[in-house]
Amino acid sequence: MxxxxxxxxxxxxxxxxxxxxxxxxxxxxxxxxxxxxxxxxxxxxxxxxxxxxxxxxxxxxxxxxxxxxxxxxxxxxxxxxxxxxxxxxxxxxxxxxxxxxxxxxxxxxxxxxxxEVPYVLGNWNSLQQLDKLKTDITPVLKNTYNKIIQKAKGGDYKPLIAAIKTVETRNAKTMYLGEKDLEARLKSILDDIVNGF
Incomplete structure (x- = not known):
């Protein structure tokens, strides 16, 4: 293929x-x-x-x-x-x-x-320019990030890994990586986080 x-x-x-x-x-x-x-x-x-x-x-x-x-x-x-x-x-x-x-x-x-690519990333057609939105999304984004950060500071990395997995799943699709490669990338990122990086 x-x-x-x-x-x-x-x-x-x-x-x-x-x-x-x-x-x-x-x-x-x-x-x-x-x-x-x-x-x-x-x-x-x-x-x-x-x-x-x-x-x-x-x-x-x-x-x-x-x-x-x-x-x-x-x-x-x-x-x-x-x-x-x-x-x-x-x-x-x-x-x-x-x-x-x-x-x-x-x-x-x-x-x-x-x-010409053999994939479609689902959200492309629904994206909007931020300066055209009628509401300010900054407070919502900051609140979401702060919740992820606070949990990670307390040792709960699940929300952070879930957010990273969203990005890494997209990256795996665009780089033609299999499920094992995706899991290895996520494990490597989690290991780095746990080790203080």
Whole structure:
């Protein structure tokens, strides 16, 4: 069975960059120099279809203007991991932010690519932008987090593990992991917590 695995191959220079896939922030880093790497992005792909990639470069921490030599360059690469190996399928178009202009506050670029994945994460179509909600959810979120934290401080990790399991179950689906792999990941996280990490 084909298991498409999408990675973002990117490089950035002299900016504090943010990478978003489908409006979900997957990475942010202040780069006073240059960096390049590949990062997996399946965790932000909730179903087959068009996917949005957005990169934004802000001024470096401690500065007010974007560096004149700042840039972000990226492309999406698709591989198949169904056999246990990474088999190259395709590389989508390469993109780069335009050259910095004198009065430009940030740099950025938005593109789309077509992904085909054998899963659908159920909540994708029901998500709402928080700034469009009519009620403030901050108190509810803080209360929920505080309950989880207080129980964990008292040695009861069940609510924390339940919350982590929700995220790890989604991650397991997008990374094609089996139930044993999911349980091993959860056990490793719980062991780290119990050991003070």
């Amino acid at each position: 084909k298991q498409p695995y999408y990675q973002l191959d990117f490089a950035a220079q002299l900016c504090k960059f943010v990478i978003k896939i489908n409006d979900i922030k997957i990475m942010s880093l202040n780069v006073d120099g240059q960096t390049s790497t590949d990062i997996p992005i399946n965790s932000a792909i909730f179903a087959s279809g068009k996917q949005k990639v957005e990169v934004i470069g802000h001024p470096l921490d401690g500065t007010k203007k974007i560096h004149p030599e700042a840039y972000i360059r990226y492309k999406v690469v698709e591989q198949d991991v169904g056999s246990g190996d990474f088999i190259f399928i395709t590389a989508f178009e390469k993109h780069q932010t335009p050259p910095v202009q004198e009065v430009q506050p940030v740099i950025g670029h938005v593109s789309m690519f077509e992904a």
